[in-house]
Structures are given as structure tokens and as C-alpha cells.
């Protein structure tokens with residue numbers, strides 16, 4: 001039998017393990033044995049925003065249950081496709097399961113796209129599976145880093161690029177909400193490297209020490225210190241999605257808040273608060289990384305832009321182990337890891353679940 005981990009779509013606190021018969025590929029399909037995957041607040045966001053953005057549709061489950069997508073690596077265990085061989089390993093979007101059946105299309109030396117009918121209307125980026133090989137940018141020995149940081153740090157990179165591309169909307173300070181999250185400190189790493197702007201982190205009391213010790217924020221404040229933010233032209237880049245904090249940042253900075261950029265909802269259970277559209281200062285706007293990627297690919301060419309992302313990722317990988325240790329857990333402990341991440345994980349641990 002094949003193991004799967006599911007949650008109730010309407011109540012992420014309810015979870016169950018489900019056994020299903022082993023998957024068999026039909027003509028043109030392959031089955032991937034999922035080796036391992038990373039689990040961070042980003043995946044919880046997929047669950048919270050599952051209906052809004054269609055995340056539940058990638059890996060359908062029975063009734064009210066859903067399979068939250070994760071970034072992982074799978075090895076082809078059986079193939080009914082002439083161009084995909086047993087033993088090849090692919091990085092991409094998986095359920096928290098032991099197996100996934102896909103229908104490879106657009107096959108190149110770099111990977112393929114899953115052309116399964118139920119995924120056809122979903123964003124292309126999530127249907128792409130990349131061959132895990134050094135030639136394809138996967139350094140040997142860094143599989144865990146790829147699964148844990150690639151999806152997050154690419155967003156950090158594109159955010160830094162987007163703000164620089166827009167002259168930081170004339171902000172002197174950049175304030176990051178949920179400063180201890182990997183996406184936020186990836187961005188702080190880029191901003192610190194770039195220089196020229198004050199980088200301020202907002203975080204929980206319990207994570208303040210961690211954020212200070214990173215050494216890439218110029219100032220670190222707890223959420224109850226929002227009113228101590230310097231009243232100067234500022235941009236707020238929000239990974240927390242905490243509506244109460246958002247309102248306090250807007251009311252404190254008013255017209256000095258020149259940009260309010262919504263990126264995440266790590267505080268997924270703190271979504272009650274003032275209507276964001278009626279807050280003073282710049283209107284909160286959802287960040288959409290693909291738009292900036294398309295723009296820069298046109299301006300620079302996709303090879304150059306990808307090369308810049310790769311160089312920055314390498315630099316980040318070279319330091320991140322000083323800050324975060326990767327902890328592996330077997331698939332039969334996935335529920336414990338999930339509940340830890342759901343409640344708010346310690347920022348100095350990155351979780352990988354292995355099958």
C-alpha cells in the first residue's frame with residue numbers, strides 16, 4: 001500500500017493518514033516514488049489559500065479532505081513513457097505521499113511538465129518537474145537545500161529585484177513582517193548585500209534573538225513595538241499577513257508608508273482586522289512574482305536572469321547553514337512535523353520529511 005497525509009480543507013487542524021493501493025502508470029504516464037520533501041509555513045499558506053488559488057486541485061482527495069502540495073524530489077519507479085526512464089530523479093510539486101502519477105509532456109533535457117487533465121488550468125510553474133542533475137543546477141549533496149529554499153529564495157530574489165527596479169518607491173527603510181521566516185530573511189540577505197536601505201525586521205518576541213543574530217537586519221522590533229518604527233519614507237513587505245499588525249504599521253506611518261506589499265500569511269490564524277483597503281498610506285497590494293519575472297526575462301533574456309538567480313542562490317546557500325539546521329523526519333512522523341509547522345516552527349530549523 002501507499003501512504004498519504006491529508007488535512008480537512010476547511011479546518012487545517014484536522015489531519016489523517018490514508019493508505020491507497022500502489023499507483024500503476026497508464027500509457028504515456030509515469031509513477032514517481034517521492035523520496036523526500038520540505039515543509040514550511042509556505043505550505044500552510046497553500047492550505048489556507050487552497051480554494052482561492054486552486055492549490056487543492058493539484059492532488060485531489062476524497063470528500064472534504066485535501067492534499068497540501070510540498071516541494072520535493074521523486075524518483076521514477078515505473079514508466080509507460082518512452083522518454084522518461086526508471087531511476088531518473090525529478091524536483092517539483094508533490095503531495096505529502098509516497099507516490100505520484102504524472103503524464104510527462106514537453107520533455108527536454110531539463111525536465112517535463114505534467115499534462116494530466118486535472119492540472120491543465122493550473123499555473124505552469126507548479127506543473128514543471130526538473131531533472132535533478134548538476135548540469136541542471138542541482139549541486140550534489142544539496143538536495144535538501146533545493147527543496148527547502150529554492151521556492152522561497154526565488155521569491156526573495158524577485159522581491160529584491162522588483163523593489164530595486166522601482167527605486168524602492170522612494171522608501172528609505174524597508175520593513176519586513178515575519179522577519180524570521182526563510183522568505184523574509186532571504187530578502188533581508190539580498191537587501192543587506194545590495195546596501196543603501198535600512199532593513200527593519202518585525203517579528204515575535206520569541207524569535208527576536210534569532211533575527212538579531214542573523215546580522216542582516218539593521219533594526220529588529222517585536223510586533224508590540226510597531227509604534228517605535230522611525231517615521232520616515234518606508235515600504236512594508238509583509239510575510240505575516242497579520243491584519244492587526246498591518247493596520248498598526250499603516251496608522252503609524254500614514255503617508256510615509258510609500259508601499260505596502262503583501263507576500264505571505266505566516267500568521268494564518270490572525271486574519272481578523274480592519275479592512276486593508278481603508279487603511280492610511282499606500283494600499284496593500286498582493287505581490288505577484290511571475291509578472292516581475294516575465295518583465296525581467298524580456299529585458300535581460302531568461303538566461304541572464306536565471307544566471308543572476310543562480311548566483312544569488314549559491315551565495316545564500318553558502319551562509320544559510322550558519323542560521324538554520326535541517327532536520328529530517330520519516331514519513332510516519334509527518335503529522336508531528338505538520339503540526340509543529342502549523343503552530344509556528346522554530347526559525348532555526350528546516351524540516352525535511354523522508355519516505
Ligand SMILES: NC(=O)c1ccc[n+]([C@@H]2O[C@H](COP(=O)([O-])OP(=O)(O)OC[C@H]3O[C@@H](n4cnc5c(N)ncnc54)[C@H](OP(=O)(O)O)[C@@H]3O)[C@@H](O)[C@H]2O)c1
Pocket residue numbers: 040041042043045046151152155177178179180181182183184202203204207239240263264265266267268269287289341342343344345346347
Ligand atoms: N507570494 C509568493 O510568491 C510567496 C513565495 C514564497 C513564500 N511566500 C510566503 O511567505 C511566507 C513565509 O514562508 P516561509 O516558508 O519562508 O516561512 P517559514 O520559514 O516556515 O516561517 C516561519 C516563521 O513564520 C512565523 N509563523 C509561522 N507560523 C506561525 C503561526 N502559526 N503563528 C505565528 N507565527 C507563525 C514565525 O515568524 P515571526 O515570529 O517572525 O512572525 C516563524 O518563525 C508564507 O506565508 C509563504 O506563503 C509567498
